[in-house]
């Protein structure tokens with residue numbers, strides 16, 4: 448029996464609301480699979496903890512997390528505490544000290560979800576942003592000299608190491624090979640303006656690309672990439688970019704595929720020396736905190752990514768399938784995607800779908816669609832029609848066979 452020790456940090460804002468649903472999904476998976484068990488250690492860290500202790504997590508917080516198999520994280524941030532304090536006190540140190548250099552952010556336009564862009568069909572937008580996660584523009588290197596005076600000097604440095612840059616670019620190619628969709632990697636920089644770090648990145652991209660001759664490559668400036676993500680997001684497959692650029696790109700990608708409420712993020716330590724961390728991209732969302740309407744599906748998708756990382760791909764697919772079905776049937780959805788259900792009701796629905804199982808939920812939308820594309824000339828936009836179409840073709844074949 449596989450048993451995984453999970454650290455759970457619900458954190459601030461809507462974090463506890465969505466993490467509760469993520470945990471229920473894990474419990475349902477464990478209950479339905481005798482070979483799988485999870486233990487949870489929940490940590491009360493975040494802004495309330497800071498108000499009590501002056502720290503976002505205890506001084507030995509990172510050591511406490513070190514031995515877990517993975518970390519499930521909600522959000523951190525508080526309207527009354529500056530963001531650079533909350534984020535540099537909890538989220539960013541985890542990414543850095545656990546060397547989670549590879550951040551994976553998929554964006555998929557699910558059947559049943561409407562893109563704000565006109566005419567985009569389900570499955571058409573299907574891209575993954577591979578974000579450098581420990582250095583670049585987020586490196587806490589810099590300082591302020593003579594603060595508040597007319598000759599104040601402020602320096603904020605970008606840090607690009609060969610190890611970090613090669614690692615993220617190689618991770619993008621590897622991901623692209625494994626994904627085997629459009630076999631294209633787009634690197635995003637700003638080397639026309641930033642002649643050191645970004646030119647270096649472009650060079651490393653060229654070097655690593657040579658190892659993957661079967662993969663199409665493209666290098667875009669970040670301003671152009673932002674524009675293209677809006678006007679033709681379907682042109683992208685795997686995108687790789689520095690910490691800040693990929694942060695911005697991943698918000699655009701999330702919103703063109705329907706909602707920030709659907710976007711998961713995996714912060715991976717590829718060497719598996721430290722725990723990796725899984726979180727929704729949306730953050731604390733003070734505007735809806737406590738209203739019970741936060742979309743739990745981003746967290747539930749992050750749970751699926753965690754299961755996959757832990758080596759439980761079948762469980763991951765079941766969870767992905769339930770998310771996809773929940774969206775596709777459009778019966779129980781939160782307001783961000785046009786529904787009126789609560790966070791818990793969506794969680795209930797995902798649990799119900801998980802319990803129901805069935806061929807489609809076990810398979811997941813991507814697999815179902817690609818299986819279908821391989822078989823038929825016409826592919827429905829709506830995954831719920833997949834089984835119907837197969838049945839129709841089956842009957843037709845039977846008729847033709849004179850049965």
Ligand code: IPM
Pocket residue numbers: 534694728730
């Ligand atoms: C994200 C968030 C964080 C980031 C913030 C909260 C520091 O926006 O995970 O995308 O920029 O990495």
Ligand code: MN
Pocket residue numbers: 694695698
């Ligand atoms: Mn962000």
